[in-house]
Amino acid sequence: MKQSVLIASVLGGGIALGAVGVAGIQAMKSSKPETAIVASAPLAQASAPAIQALAPSAASSTLAQPAPQASTPVAATAPQPKPAPKPVHATHAKILGVTPIREAGTEPKQVCHQEQVVHQAPVQDENRIAGSVLGGVVGGLLGNQVGGGNGKKAATLIGALAGGYAGNRVQEGMQQRDQVTGTRTICNTEETKTEKIVGYNVRYSLDGKTGTVRMDEKPKGKTLPAKDGKLLI
Incomplete structure (x- = not known):
């Protein structure tokens, strides 16, 4: 009778130790140790007397071990935004228009x-002289026709003097009336209004934007050189 009890105790202890080992391995692999303990509960209950008789310390040490903590998941790294492309x-x-x-x-100005x-x-x-001489001759001839003797001589002399004076005056009048017509150039300085071009307002379009720039000379062609969104003038 004692030998049968001993054999049963040894078999029960072996079964209990095997169950405890399997439960320990499952507890190490699983993140939920409670499931492993519940799954092995029937075997532990069946062999409870043998476990308490042969290996009470092994069972208690196995059940007392803390459950391994679940590994913390690694946070996914957010994708870095791509740098914005440089504007072209x-x-x-x-050139849209040119206004002087x-x-x-x-x-x-001289006009x-x-x-x-x-x-x-x-x-x-x-x-x-010509008028005086001619008048004197005529006057003398006329005076010579008057009187006789000494009176004729006096009349001739007076007629010559009067005729000479009259001829002189007649010639003077003729000379004054002797006129000629001509032209002459007359110039005067006057202030005149002027208007000059001092520059040009050039309206342009660049990179979808419009603007106006002042230039000293009228642009040649239909475009203006530019770099990095600015005019090269």
Whole structure:
């Protein structure tokens, strides 16, 4: 009877130790140790007397071990945003229109015109000798026709003197009336209004934007050079 009990105790202890080992291995592999303990509960209950008789310390040490903690999942790394591409600028700006800039002012200017004038003809006999002589001859002839003797001589002398004076005056009047007509140029300085171009307002389009720039000279062609979104002028 004692030998049968001993054999049963040894078999029960072996079964219990095997169950405890299997439970320990499953507890190490699983993140939920409670499931392993519950699954091995029937075997542990069946062999409870043998476990308590042969290996009470082994069972208690196995059940007392803390359950291994579940590994903390590694947070997924967020993808880094790609850098924005650099803007592409046009190398030329399109000219939309050109407007000249005018400036008003005044400046002195000489203005000339032709004018008709009348002046006395050049006098060749300034002393009017011809008139005096001719008048004296005529006056003397007329005086000689008057009276006789000494009276005729006196009349001739007086007629000559009077005729000479009269001839001189007649020639003077003729010379004064002797006029010629001509033209002369008359010039005057006047302030005249002026208007000059001092520059140009150039309207352009660059990279989808419009603008206006002032230039000293009128642009040649239909475009303006540009770099990095700015005009090269």
